[in-house]
Amino acid sequence: MKNFIPIFQMEMKRRSRDFFIIFYNIIFPAVIILLLGYLMSKSYGTEFTSYEFYAIVIPPFCLLMAIVSVAYAAQDEKRMKTAFRFMSSPVSVVELVLAKFTSSTIVLTICSIIILGMAKLFFHLSFHGSFALVVFLLFCEAMAVTGIGLFLGLACKNFFMIKNFMNLPIMIFGFLGGVFFPVNSLNPMLSSIINSSPLTWVNRGIIYSIYGGNYTILLVTGGMFFLVGGIAILFAVRLFKREEFI
Amino acid sequence: MNDLLIIDGISKKYGNKTVVARESFNLKQGDILGFIGPNGAGKTTSINMISTLLSPDSGKILFHGQDISRGQIAFKKALGVVPQDLAIYEDLSAYDNVKFFCSLYYLRGIELKERVKEALTFVGLWDKRKELPSKFSGGMKRRLNIACAIAHGPELLIMDEPTAGIDPQSRNHILQTVKTLNGRGTTVIYTSHYMEEIDVLCNRILLMDEGRVLEDLDKQSYKEKYAREGCKTLEDIFLYVTGTNLRDTEE
Numbered sequence: 308m309k310n311f312i313p314i315f316q317m318e319m320k321r322r323s324r325d326f327f328i329i330f331y332n333i334i335f336p337a338v339i340i341l342l343l344g345y346l347m348s349k350s351y352g353t354e355f356t357s358y359e360f361y362a363i364v365i366p367p368f369c370l371l372m373a374i375v376s377v378a379y380a381a382q383d384e385k386r387m388k389t390a391f392r393f394m395s396s397p398v399s400v401v402e403l404v405l406a407k408f409t410s411s412t413i414v415l416t417i418c419s420i421i422i423l424g425m426a427k428l429f430f431h432l433s434f435h436g437s438f439a440l441v442v443f444l445l446f447c448e449a450m451a452v453t454g455i456g457l458f459l460g461l462a463c464k465n466f467f468m469i470k471n472f473m474n475l476p477i478m479i480f481g482f483l484g485g486v487f488f489p490v491n492s493l494n495p496m497l498s499s500i501i502n503s504s505p506l507t508w509v510n511r512g513i514i515y516s517i518y519g520g521n522y523t524i525l526l527v528t529g530g531m532f533f534l535v536g537g538i539a540i541l542f543a544v545r546l547f548k549r550e551e552f553i
Numbered sequence: 554m555n556d557l558l559i560i561d562g563i564s565k566k567y568g569n570k571t572v573v574a575r576e577s578f579n580l581k582q583g584d585i586l587g588f589i590g591p592n593g594a595g596k597t598t599s600i601n602m603i604s605t606l607l608s609p610d611s612g613k614i615l616f617h618g619q620d621i622s623r624g625q626i627a628f629k630k631a632l633g634v635v636p637q638d639l640a641i642y643e644d645l646s647a648y649d650n651v652k653f654f655c656s657l658y659y660l661r662g663i664e665l666k667e668r669v670k671e672a673l674t675f676v677g678l679w680d681k682r683k684e685l686p687s688k689f690s691g692g693m694k695r696r697l698n699i700a701c702a703i704a705h706g707p708e709l710l711i712m713d714e715p716t717a718g719i720d721p722q723s724r725n726h727i728l729q730t731v732k733t734l735n736g737r738g739t740t741v742i743y744t745s746h747y748m749e750e751i752d753v754l755c756n757r758i759l760l761m762d763e764g765r766v767l768e769d770l771d772k773q774s775y776k777e778k779y780a781r782e783g784c785k786t787l788e789d790i791f792l793y794v795t796g797t798n799l800r801d802t803e804e
Contacts, residue, residue, distance in 0.1 A: 309659050310656075310657055310659075313653060313656040313657060314657075317653050320645075321642075321644075324644070387640070387641075387642055387643070388636065388638040388639060388640045389640045389641065389642060390640075391604075391606065391634065391636040391638075391640050392634070392636070392640050392654055392657070392701065392702075393657070394604075394605070394606050395604040395605060395606060395629065395632060395634045396629055396654070396657040396658060397625075397626045397629040397630055397657065397658065397659070398657055549606055549607070550606075550607065553606060
């Protein structure tokens, strides 16, 4: 693992300047919270405002969308033609994939912390002492998102195919997870479909922990994301092909 | 001189198409081997196999007598590759590019800094070290591409068309760089479509076509062998051996 540190440092530098990651995980969610919060302001009361609702549900949704940004970042070396250098130097696949995984997870988590901080500051979202737990959940989600994004980016040659393939399920998960409007009032028959969205569990976990002091859903959901991230990274390493990476 | 590299009957197929067929040659320490052939001859595939980017379907490659498939790390530490395409980060300074790629060879601290300075000075870019390659000319980018490959001090350097699309001054600088490196003990495999470069630089020339080695001789032997066929230059020999038909190949 001698090459993990230099690649990790380089990846941190590149990911923290990554336009897509910064835009879709800080600027875009801030604008959406502001816009939807304003549009739906009359549907919510003063105790729990629309701004607070969207400040809770939008960051995990934008984090899920980062699968596409991470897949794009996974193909950085191919686009820059530097993959050749990595593959002809004494860098192992494990070092390369783990460095990309940890750096993207950290940068995505930092983006989430910034947007939660903005929600606290500008939209007066109170976490009732659950801020650290919410960050933990988003960190776990970032792990899963990075794992899946890296796996797709490294396994698939065509980025636009990944983008088109992933956009639809992400949007469906968003709708089912109640990102755009609350779905609890829909037909109970739909509840099993709603429950299939990971965002349903993320949003429930966050709301239950903030407003109910119940952390079970948050911790179980975090654990599931952790597992998914680990499995995705295992697949990314096992199925890594030099020819595809170059 | 000892054999540094032994290529022993390596082959590569893509589907039903044989790209490299039982290729064999030896490389002695201190050689500058010109690797020439028309488009689609199998040069890049051969280089990719030697650089461990591709595994041969059959045959083996020995470095200092050791099969590189077993001792990949030791081989890779001794290998420098200048790829045909520019392999640099345009958004990192010249210094950071060389430093990063050099650090992949386990160099750290003062030694790393010294190697980076030496490599950038060697290619004439030390004064431009803080600038982004996106502001560099084609020739400067090519030189940076070389600096990234030589900073760790490779024993074997593979250069795949390092002078493509640059001005004569930069080309001359690169050719001098190769000669100086070779003078310091670096063994070089050099591919180019510019026959005059091969003629000036290489002591041995390997001519490939359709995945096979057609000739592997030292420069003088080529000229003596083909003089009777009316070939005066290396380009004449190249066209005589490989023919004048156009080679429109797909990657």
